Amino acid sequence: MENDVQFIDVIDENGNEEKLEVVTYLKIDDINSEYVVAIKDGEEEAVVFKVLKDEDGNEELVTIENEAEFEMVEEAYGLLMQEE
Structure with missing residues (x-):
């Protein structure tokens, strides 16, 4: 995903479109995934x-x-925020 995107549009659980502000992008090389x-x-x-x-x-x-995957992303995000 392009790292310069500032906002994304998503559909919520009720089918409504929402605009969200992108805080950061994470790439976890261990599992070769982007978030x-x-x-x-x-x-x-x-x-x-x-x-x-x-x-x-x-x-x-x-x-x-996947709860384990979510926890891994949460930990990476927490470490990133500590650095800033």
């Missing part, structure tokens, strides 16, 4: 998406279902 951390306007809690590519190379943002 996007974003927030809703006016909220503090971040949302994390995994970036997947389909067979045509199109990117799709999906929620992380």
Whole structure:
């Protein structure tokens, strides 16, 4: 995913489109995966998406279902925020 994207549009669980501000991108080399951390306007809690590519190379943002994977991303994000 392009690292210069500042906002992403996603569809929420009710089918409504939401605009989220991108906080950061993470690439975890151990599992060769990319993630996007974003927030809703006016909220503090971040949302994390995994970036997947389909067979045509199109990117799709999906929620992380695997708890261990989510914890790994959460830890990487925490370390990144400590450095800043």
